[in-house]
Amino acid sequence: MVIKSILTHFATSAIAATLAFSSLAxxxxxxxxxxxxxxxxxxxxxxxxxxxQQPFFKxxxxxxxxxxxxxxxxxxxxxxxxNTMKGDGYxxxxxxxxxxxxxxxxxxxxxxxxxxxxxxxFHYTPxxxxxxxxxxxxxxxxxxxxxxxxxxxxxxxxxGKGSANHLAQVRFDNMASVKSTYVSFKGTGKAVAALLGEQxxxxxxxxxxxxxxxxxxxxLAVATESRHPRFPDVPTFxxxxxxxxxxxxxxxxxxKSTPEDVxxxxxxxxxxxxxxxxxxxxxxxxxxxxxxxxxxxxxxFIAQKSKEYISAAKQAGVIK
Amino acid sequence: xxxxxxxxxxxxxxxxxxxxxxxxxxxxxLGVACLYETTLMTDPDSYxxxxxVIAGLMGLSLVLIINALMKPDTVVTDENASAVAPSNSxxxxxxxxxxxxxxxxxxxxxLLSGLGAFVALMLLSQYDPWTQxxxxxxxxxxxxxxxxxxxxxxxLLNVPLPEGSFIQFP
Amino acid sequence: xxxxxxQALTPLNLLLALAGVxxxxxxxxxxxxxATMAVAVLVPITFTMPVTSALIMxxxxxxxxxxxxxYAAILLNTPxxxxxIATTFDGYPMAKRGDGDLAITLACxxxxxxxxxxxxxxxxxxxxxxxxxxxxxxxxxxxMALFGLTLIAALSEGNLTKGLIGGxxxxxxxxxxxxxxxxxxxxxxxxxxxxxxxxTVSALIGLYCIPVLIDxxxxxxxxxxxxxxxxxxxxxxxxxxxxxxxxxxxxSSIIGTFVGILPGAGGSIAGLVSxxxxxxxxxxxxxxxxxxxxxxxxxxxxNNATVGGGFVPTLVLGIPGTPPDAVILGALMxxxxxxxxxMFESSGxxxxxxxxxxxIATLLMLPAGLLIGRYAYRFIITVPKALLVPxxxxxxxIGAYSIRNSVSDVFIMLVLGALSWVLNRFGFSPSPIVLxxxxxxxxxxxxxxxxxxxxxxxNLFGMFFGRPISMVIIAAIGxxxxxPFFAKQIRLKRLQKEVIE
Numbered sequence: 001m002v003i004k005s006i007l008t009h010f011a012t013s014a015i016a017a018t019l020a021f022s023s024l025a026x027x028x029x030x031x032x033x034x035x036x037x038x039x040x041x042x043x044x045x046x047x048x049x050x051x052x053q054q055p056f057f058k059x060x061x062x063x064x065x066x067x068x069x070x071x072x073x074x075x076x077x078x079x080x081x082x083n084t085m086k087g088d089g090y091x092x093x094x095x096x097x098x099x100x101x102x103x104x105x106x107x108x109x110x111x112x113x114x115x116x117x118x119x120x121x122f123h124y125t126p127x128x129x130x131x132x133x134x135x136x137x138x139x140x141x142x143x144x145x146x147x148x149x150x151x152x153x154x155x156x157x158x159x160g161k162g163s164a165n166h167l168a169q170v171r172f173d174n175m176a177s178v179k180s181t182y183v184s185f186k187g188t189g190k191a192v193a194a195l196l197g198e199q200x201x202x203x204x205x206x207x208x209x210x211x212x213x214x215x216x217x218x219x220l221a222v223a224t225e226s227r228h229p230r231f232p233d234v235p236t237f238x239x240x241x242x243x244x245x246x247x248x249x250x251x252x253x254x255x256k257s258t259p260e261d262v263x264x265x266x267x268x269x270x271x272x273x274x275x276x277x278x279x280x281x282x283x284x285x286x287x288x289x290x291x292x293x294x295x296x297x298x299x300x301f302i303a304q305k306s307k308e309y310i311s312a313a314k315q316a317g318v319i320k
Numbered sequence: 321x322x323x324x325x326x327x328x329x330x331x332x333x334x335x336x337x338x339x340x341x342x343x344x345x346x347x348x349x350l351g352v353a354c355l356y357e358t359t360l361m362t363d364p365d366s367y368x369x370x371x372x373v374i375a376g377l378m379g380l381s382l383v384l385i386i387n388a389l390m391k392p393d394t395v396v397t398d399e400n401a402s403a404v405a406p407s408n409s410x411x412x413x414x415x416x417x418x419x420x421x422x423x424x425x426x427x428x429x430x431l432l433s434g435l436g437a438f439v440a441l442m443l444l445s446q447y448d449p450w451t452q453x454x455x456x457x458x459x460x461x462x463x464x465x466x467x468x469x470x471x472x473x474x475x476l477l478n479v480p481l482p483e484g485s486f487i488q489f490p
Numbered sequence: 491x492x493x494x495x496x497q498a499l500t501p502l503n504l505l506l507a508l509a510g511v512x513x514x515x516x517x518x519x520x521x522x523x524x525a526t527m528a529v530a531v532l533v534p535i536t537f538t539m540p541v542t543s544a545l546i547m548x549x550x551x552x553x554x555x556x557x558x559x560x561y562a563a564i565l566l567n568t569p570x571x572x573x574x575i576a577t578t579f580d581g582y583p584m585a586k587r588g589d590g591d592l593a594i595t596l597a598c599x600x601x602x603x604x605x606x607x608x609x610x611x612x613x614x615x616x617x618x619x620x621x622x623x624x625x626x627x628x629x630x631x632x633x634m635a636l637f638g639l640t641l642i643a644a645l646s647e648g649n650l651t652k653g654l655i656g657g658x659x660x661x662x663x664x665x666x667x668x669x670x671x672x673x674x675x676x677x678x679x680x681x682x683x684x685x686x687x688x689x690t691v692s693a694l695i696g697l698y699c700i701p702v703l704i705d706x707x708x709x710x711x712x713x714x715x716x717x718x719x720x721x722x723x724x725x726x727x728x729x730x731x732x733x734x735x736x737x738x739x740x741x742s743s744i745i746g747t748f749v750g751i752l753p754g755a756g757g758s759i760a761g762l763v764s765x766x767x768x769x770x771x772x773x774x775x776x777x778x779x780x781x782x783x784x785x786x787x788x789x790x791x792x793n794n795a796t797v798g799g800g801f802v803p804t805l806v807l808g809i810p811g812t813p814p815d816a817v818i819l820g821a822l823m824x825x826x827x828x829x830x831x832x833m834f835e836s837s838g839x840x841x842x843x844x845x846x847x848x849x850i851a852t853l854l855m856l857p858a859g860l861l862i863g864r865y866a867y868r869f870i871i872t873v874p875k876a877l878l879v880p881x882x883x884x885x886x887x888i889g890a891y892s893i894r895n896s897v898s899d900v901f902i903m904l905v906l907g908a909l910s911w912v913l914n915r916f917g918f919s920p921s922p923i924v925l926x927x928x929x930x931x932x933x934x935x936x937x938x939x940x941x942x943x944x945x946x947x948x949n950l951f952g953m954f955f956g957r958p959i960s961m962v963i964i965a966a967i968g969x970x971x972x973x974p975f976f977a978k979q980i981r982l983k984r985l986q987k988e989v990i991e
Binding site: 337339340342343344347350353354357358361363365366368369370373374376377380381383384387406407408410411414415418419421422423425426430434437438439440441442443444445446447458461462465466469470473476477478479480481482 | 523527531649651652654655658659661662665669670671672674676677679700703704705706707708709710875876877878879880881883884885886887888891892895897900901904907908911913915916917918930933934937938941942
């Protein structure tokens with residue numbers, strides 16, 4: 001009897017605590033520093049974008065955003081552990097597309113796409129075809145013409161397999177009915193080095209490559225809906241007749257146990273950072289495109305992107 | 321190794337390299353298991369290099385086994401190299417207590433499991449008799465070092481050290 | 491140019507350089523805390539500073555951490571950072587025989603020399619040197635990795651077959667987890683523990699440090715021999731040895747600078763390559779691996795030279811030379827700074843002030859490093875075993891965890907440690923395994939990429955063997971492998987001649 005009463009006591013107080021907590025959380029959140037886990041190593045683009053957000057989080061919400069890293073397995077180590085973390089709103093993790101869609105389909109990596117509770121997608125770095133400044137390819141047409149005459153001899157570097165770069169290459173080859181060779185490098189930095197060192201003829205890179213290496217490289221086309229504000233002279237694939245809008249999408253997810261109201265609160269906070277003028281300026285300067293997919297639109301967004309990515313990944317032989 | 325040294329310093333014996341043969345055999349088994357894994361991969365980029373490595377591992381291990389069987393006296397073992405026989409039980413206990421602490425980490429948190437491992441190893445590596453003073457001093461040092469490092473890592477370096485799911489600290 | 495020197499010499503910058511070197515040295519000396527992590531942790535602090543001061547502090551931390559890695563390598567046989575792997579080969583034997591103090595002072599001098607040489611090249615030759623980085627394609631990386639692997643032959647004098655088996659085992663360990671090129675998850679055997687692969691630093695801690703602990707706890711004797719009374723820094727002795735080894739230091743520093751320039755290579759490979767070159771050039775090879783000062787000098791000067799070398803592609807091309815450079819580059823982007831060759835022209839003040847800051851930090855490392863090294867040495871030799879063992883063990887746990895914030899890494903570290911001890915008993919030493927583990931990813935990436943490009947251009951042979959830099963490296967590999975045989979033949983011939991005459 002005694003034990004039973006103790007148990008019920010615990011149970012009721014636990015429920016009370018949860019209730020009190022969730023309503024409190026909504027009102028005063030955040031009350032302490034928030035941990036932001038990047039599932040990649042320091043120095044990569046996921047880290048850099050998180051570092052861009054860091055000072056604005058502090059400015060707008062007056063609490064620190066503490067960045068830490070959980071790299072391994074191409075992000076899988078971090079994502080497989082996300083739901084074991086405390087869902088109190090003080091832990092969140094970066095998510096990347098196409099990684100979270102492709103990885104679980106390749107092998108058991110300890111998580112499924114649907115296990116990740118995304119609350120916001122805040123930007124994407126559009127894919128782009130990059131060539132050296134002095135390359136004979138002046139336009140995308142030049143490149144396509146070369147590829148048509150020399151099947152397989154158009155060698156492009158890119159970052160990773162099953163990545164945004166790789167899937168864009170597969171989709172583009174289909175649209176242009178050409179066959180090019182994709183050489184996967186570990187990270188965009190090494191892929192750029194291969195381009196600059198003329199180990200390859202062109203690169204499937206990102207607009208951030210065009211921004212970072214301005215003057216040494218040219219972009220032939222970018223995979224955005226409309227022209228990138230930072231590069232008004234570079235045509236989009238769409239203008240040139242290829243329906244390719246793609247890139248590396250980044251967002252933020254929280255543990256599954258995070259209460260609904262906290263999820264929405266975080267979603268609106270990221271939106272606030274995204275609408276900060278100075279933040280926009282900095283991100284666009286680095287060649288990134290801001291994106292606003294809030295919590296309520298996440299499912300539809302992931303579903304739509306999954307369709308595109310999965311069919312491309314199947315063609316690329318990345319998944320069965 | 322000169323002849324006189326052999327006689328004076330240690331007792332030397334030439335024998336078949338049984339340990340080497342066993343290790344090589346295990347490496348071959350590992351190679352078979354890994355080779356099987358590569359057949360499940362679809363992308364040549366994934367399996368070409370590992371297969372070369374596995375072939376090397378298995379081939380060399382085979383060479384080692386054949387060599388060791390053909391030439392019985394390949395290894396020179398020195399017995400009684402150390403004056404005092406090393407304690408194997410302490411060795412095993414060291415590994416076991418560190419593994420135990422690691423396995424407990426997700427349950428009781430880093431602080432407690434780390435402290436547990438520290439105390440266990442302190443007991444293991446103490447050869448002189450314990451005195452009252454030493455016990456107090458060493459316990460204090462243990463707590464200071466563990467808590468000190470814990471503080472530096474989790475608050476200064478922002479390392480999210482595991483918190484236990486059973487026992488939690490603020 | 492001089493005005494930049496004065497800008498670097500402001501009291502704030504001097505203070506930051508000193509604080510950075512001290513913090514870096516301490517962080518680097520703890521196994522598991524790498525230069526990358528030290529820099530990453532301190533990046534947010536720099537957002538409140540002027541860019542040059544921030545750069546100077548980050549550079550100082552980086553330099554200090556690379557040097558600090560030598561302490562644990564010498565005193566505990568555990569490289570504090572991967573850069574110090576080859577320091578263990580001779581550093582630990584020196585410490586065992588009672589020359590730990592001398593080894594630390596030698597490491598300090600070598601690090602300062604290497605750091606200065608690297609910074610010098612960065613100052614005068616950065617833009618042209620960056621072109622060297624670009625000339626290295628996938629095939630060159632593959633051959634360079636193979637060149638590093640030839641060191642196995644030198645390291646396994648007792649039994650070459652066992653050394654090579656260890657090397658293959660290491661290469662296989664490198665394949666675990668996310669594949670270098672395809673990103674496939676491999677060899678996890680269905681376990682989630684291994685998804686992240688074998689993390690290099692935690693594996694190093696396991697392979698080198700755990701066996702030391704296992705043997706420490708088994709006997710009652712002290713950890714290191716200490717003969718006679720304390721001999722201070724033994725600076726004079728170290729200076730004399732350093733002067734004698736000046737060619738070694740110069741050669742190793744230059745090798746270090748060049749390897750540092752290659753993106754993705756880093757301090758560990760620089761140390762290994764210059765170690766093997768120092769061994770080849772030495773008149774008395776038999777001492778290597780048994781406590782030869784030349785081994786420490788070669789490794790420590792080379793790995794600190796990679797600091798300056800690594801900044802070359804980072805600042806000129808915007809492509810990080812080493813992992814800590816990637817973090818620093820990220821910080822520069824957040825500071826709103828664009829890197830590129832023009833940095834050395836238009837916004838030269840930032841770059842040159844930073845390079846002079848790097849010089850100053852490197853020079854400050856001499857007194858700071860000697861002092862900290864002395865305390866580290868004293869601590870290790872005086873602390874009773876019942877405290878030394880648990881402290882080091884606790885550091886391996888927290889260190890292995892902190893690299894990727896992963897309990898799995900701690901587990902893998904311990905399992906590899908126990909395995910390493912057992913294998914070592916049967917004649918499989920850990921160093922070939924480590925070489926395989928470190929070079930495996932570079933070798934695989936280079937191999938698969940060269941294969942893809944070669945197949946696409948229908949010129950596989952030319953891709954691997956026809957490129958000029960590749961041919962030079964292949965020649966070096968051949969020389970390294972067959973030189974001992976040639977040397978023996980030549981000596982035999984001479985002997986025969988003498989006998990006949």
